[in-house]
Amino acid sequence: MLNIEKVNAGYGKFHVLFDVTTLVEPKKLTVIVGPNGSGKSTFLKTIFGLTNVYSGRIVFEGEDITGSPPHRVAKKGIAYLPQIGNVFLNLSVKENLLMASYTLNREETKDRLEEVLSYYPLLKEYYDRKADTLSGGERQLLAMAMAMMRRPRVMLFDEPTANLSPKMALQVLKEITRLRDEQGITIVLVEQNAKRALECGDKAVLFVGGRIAFEGNCHELLSHPELGSLYLGLGQ
Ligand SMILES: Nc1ncnc2c1ncn2[C@@H]1O[C@H](COP(=O)(O)OP(=O)(O)OP(=O)(O)O)[C@@H](O)[C@H]1O
Numbered sequence: 001m002l003n004i005e006k007v008n009a010g011y012g013k014f015h016v017l018f019d020v021t022t023l024v025e026p027k028k029l030t031v032i033v034g035p036n037g038s039g040k041s042t043f044l045k046t047i048f049g050l051t052n053v054y055s056g057r058i059v060f061e062g063e064d065i066t067g068s069p070p071h072r073v074a075k076k077g078i079a080y081l082p083q084i085g086n087v088f089l090n091l092s093v094k095e096n097l098l099m100a101s102y103t104l105n106r107e108e109t110k111d112r113l114e115e116v117l118s119y120y121p122l123l124k125e126y127y128d129r130k131a132d133t134l135s136g137g138e139r140q141l142l143a144m145a146m147a148m149m150r151r152p153r154v155m156l157f158d159e160p161t162a163n164l165s166p167k168m169a170l171q172v173l174k175e176i177t178r179l180r181d182e183q184g185i186t187i188v189l190v191e192q193n194a195k196r197a198l199e200c201g202d203k204a205v206l207f208v209g210g211r212i213a214f215e216g217n218c219h220e221l222l223s224h225p226e227l228g229s230l231y232l233g234l235g236q
């Protein structure tokens with residue numbers, strides 16, 4: 001679905017990703033883990049057109065999207081959910097959903113609102129509440145619903161469970177796996193709590209120092225004798 005081929009990328013002259021090559025498979029949940037500063041967020045931003053790509057290619061469903069600006073990448077069906085600032089706190093749930101659909105026509109907006117609200121009944125209940133009155137987990141749900149308004153085929157999540165209680169975090173992860181299982185959405189998930197994410201993911205990619213240090217299935221990484229304890233605080 002997404003081919004990342006020998007990508008070197010960064011911010012201006014600051015080189016962050018080195019020869020990154022990987023494959024994001026359709027309808028699967030790919031979990032990106034690694035220490036702080038290892039390039040996980042930069043990897044997502046690079047797919048979404050928010051960094052400078054020095055060399056290599058990013059191919060989405062056969063089409064080269066390397067260097068495409070974010071609005072074009074979004075139009076192709078890729079949604080990016082940054083860790084913070086993904087909802088408008090001073091707007092209501094309804095207004096947030098309408099903001100997210102500004103590129104759609106009236107008919108489409110109406111249809112998708114209905115779809116999204118029946119998929120997330122909680123948001124229907126909170127329709128007129130301002131986003132700043134929602135809990136952290138509920139805000140993440142709203143961010144997902146906003147992305148869903150555009151019917152993306154790929155969703156890129158950057159640490160959606162950061163700052164949430166363990167219980168809330170699990171709920172958010174459950175909602176993410178539900179997007180994969182019920183909507184067939186391809187997901188790339190950056191997570192700081194490696195164990196929790198690897199337990200519900202399909203493929204794992206470990207970044208260390210801007211390079212891919214391991215790639216395989218999640219269970220392999222979870223049970224890897226050294227990598228888990230070296231980089232992910234697992235095992236001990
Ligand atoms: N906008 C930016 N401009 C310049 N350098 C940046 C920018 N964003 C990140 N970096 C640098 O790129 C490197 C990788 O950062 P990145 O945010 O991708 O790491 P990360 O793996 O997501 O870390 P964390 O787990 O802390 O979120 C770091 O050295 C960071 O300082």
Ligand SMILES: [Mg+2]
Pocket residue numbers: 040041042
């Ligand atoms: Mg990050």
